[in-house]
Amino acid sequence: MDHPPYHCLHCGHGFTGSTSPDFPNEAPRAGDVAICIRCGELMVFTGEHDRFVRLPSEDEEAAFMKDESILHAIVAVRSTRSH
Numbered sequence: 624m625d626h627p628p629y630h631c632l633h634c635g636h637g638f639t640g641s642t643s644p645d646f647p648n649e650a651p652r653a654g655d656v657a658i659c660i661r662c663g664e665l666m667v668f669t670g671e672h673d674r675f676v677r678l679p680s681e682d683e684e685a686a687f688m689k690d691e692s693i694l695h696a697i698v699a700v701r702s703t704r705s706h
């Protein structure tokens with residue numbers, strides 16, 4: 624996916640790309656969840672180039688944490704990170 628580089632709002636990890644298990648060939652859309660591959664924390668794509676990701680609201684985070692595919696991704700990231 625081509626989109627502007629951005630950094631994790633939690634750990635500062637830099638990203639230049641993203642992938643979605645459901646739509647691997649599509650750019651992320653506004654409101655899509657982003658999971659940092661380094662720290663496993665959640666963010667939300669805004670669809671804006673200037674401010675590419677934001678922190679989820681409490682309601683959004685609660686909803687994400689009920690989504691099994693998101694939970695599996697978080698567990699996968701957190702189990703493979705080196706520290």
Ligand SMILES: [Zn+2]
Nearest residue numbers: 631634659662
């Ligand atoms: Zn991170």
